[in-house]
Amino acid sequence: MRFAIATIDRYIGIFETFCEAGWSALKLFTVPIRDPEFGNQRAAIALAEHKGAAIQLSRITPRDISDLGSAGCEVLIVAGYDWRIPTCAPFVKYAVNFHPSPLPEGRGPYPLPRAILERRPVWGMTCHRLSHAFDAGEILASERFAIRPDECHESLNLRVQMAGKRLAARVAGNFSELWHTAVPQTGGSYWPRITMRERVIDFGKPLDELLRHVRAYGRTGSIANLNGTWLIVKRAAGWHETHSHRPGDIVHVYGREALIAARDGYLALLETDIAPPHVGLELAAGAPAATTPPHSQEHAEAR
Numbered sequence: 001m002r003f004a005i006a007t008i009d010r011y012i013g014i015f016e017t018f019c020e021a022g023w024s025a026l027k028l029f030t031v032p033i034r035d036p037e038f039g040n041q042r043a044a045i046a047l048a049e050h051k052g053a054a055i056q057l058s059r060i061t062p063r064d065i066s067d068l069g070s071a072g073c074e075v076l077i078v079a080g081y082d083w084r085i086p087t088c089a090p091f092v093k094y095a096v097n098f099h100p101s102p103l104p105e106g107r108g109p110y111p112l113p114r115a116i117l118e119r120r121p122v123w124g125m126t127c128h129r130l131s132h133a134f135d136a137g138e139i140l141a142s143e144r145f146a147i148r149p150d151e152c153h154e155s156l157n158l159r160v161q162m163a164g165k166r167l168a169a170r171v172a173g174n175f176s177e178l179w180h181t182a183v184p185q186t187g188g189s190y191w192p193r194i195t196m197r198e199r200v201i202d203f204g205k206p207l208d209e210l211l212r213h214v215r216a217y218g219r220t221g222s223i224a225n226l227n228g229t230w231l232i233v234k235r236a237a238g239w240h241e242t243h244s245h246r247p248g249d250i251v252h253v254y255g256r257e258a259l260i261a262a263r264d265g266y267l268a269l270l271e272t273d274i275a276p277p278h279v280g281l282e283l284a285a286g287a288p289a290a291t292t293p294p295h296s297q298e299h300a301e302a303r
Contacts, residue, residue, distance in 0.1 A: 001074045001175065002026055004053075004092075006060060006081035009043045010157070013165035014079045014098055016047065021172035025053040026073050029060045031082050062086040075175070078130065079164065085130060094179060095130040097137070098167065100160045102144050103128060104188020107135035111191050112156050115147065116216035123147050123156065125163040127171050129182055134190070138182035143167040153218025196282055199223045203248035207238050207265040214267075223275060223283070226250060226258065230280040235271035240264055 006029035028048035069091030079098040088095040103126040124144035129137035143163040201224045214236040221232040245261035252259040
C-alpha cells in the first residue's frame with residue numbers, strides 16, 4: 001500500500017516495519033531538528049531519503065492532505081507527531097495513530113511517566129483509527145507487556161518502541177481486515193499533559209516514592225530545589241537509613257553529586273543540570289506550565 005507517515009525518530013521502527021512489509025512510502029512529515037538528545041529526526045529523514053519519499057518539516061495542512069490524495073496515498077500513519085492532523089477524508093482513505101498506552105487507558109499527550117508513578121502492572125502500544133477526539137478512535141490492534149517493579153522512563157520508552165515495531169508488523173500484514181474489524185473504545189481514562197509542578201521532587205515523601213518519581217521522568221528530568229537553586233534531576237539512587245536530618249537537607253556533596261535527606265533514608269542526586277531560568281520563574285509564580293519532553297507529545301496536538 002502507498003502511505004505517508006507523520007513521525008519522529010522515537011518511532012523510526014514503525015516507519016521501518018511498514019517499509020519492510022512492502023508498503024511504499026510517499027512522504028514523511030516530521031518536525032525540525034531542535035535538540036541533539038530529544039529532537040533529532042535525522043534517522044527518519046535518512047530513511048525517507050533512502051526510500052525516495054518527500055520530506056516536510058513544517059506543520060501538516062489540509063492542502064497537504066489533499067496533495068497526498070492526488071499522489072495516490074492510501075494510508076496516513078501517525079506516530080509521535082507534534083501537530084494536529086487535519087481531517088483526511090475524502091482525500092486519504094485510511095488514517096491511523098500509534099499511541100503509547102494500552103487504550104482505552106492512558107489517552108493523552110505523554111502517558112509514560114504516569115504509568116510508572118501509578119505502578120500500572122501492564123503497558124503497551126495501540127493502533128487506532130484517527131478521530132476528532134484525541135486517542136478515541138476504534139482500535140485495530142494492540143501490543144501489551146508487563147511493567148517491571150523497577151521500570152524507569154528510559155526502559156519503558158524502549159519497550160514501547162519495540163512493542164510499536166511488533167504491532168506495526170501485525171497491522172502492515174493484515175491492514176484491511178484489522179481496519180474493518182476495529183473495535184470502538186469504551187470507558188478508559190485521559191491523562192492531561194504533565195505540568196512543571198508535577199515534576200518537582202517532594203523530599204518529605206518516603207524514599208521509595210522519591211526513587212519512583214525520578215525513574216518515572218528519567219532523562220527528561222525531575223525538578224529539585226536545593227538552597228534556592230532549581231535543578232533538573234536525571235538520575236538518582238538511595239537507601240533506607242534512620243537519621244536526624246530534616247527532609248530536604250543537603251547532607252553531603254561530592255563533586256556534582258549531592259546526598260539529600262529523605263523521610264526514611266537518603267536520596268543521592270547523581271546526574272543533574274541547572275534548570276533553565278524559566279523553570280524557577282514559572283514555579284515561583286505558581287503557573288501551571290506544561291512541560292512535555294521534546295517531541296514526546298505523541299499526539300499533543302496530533303490529529
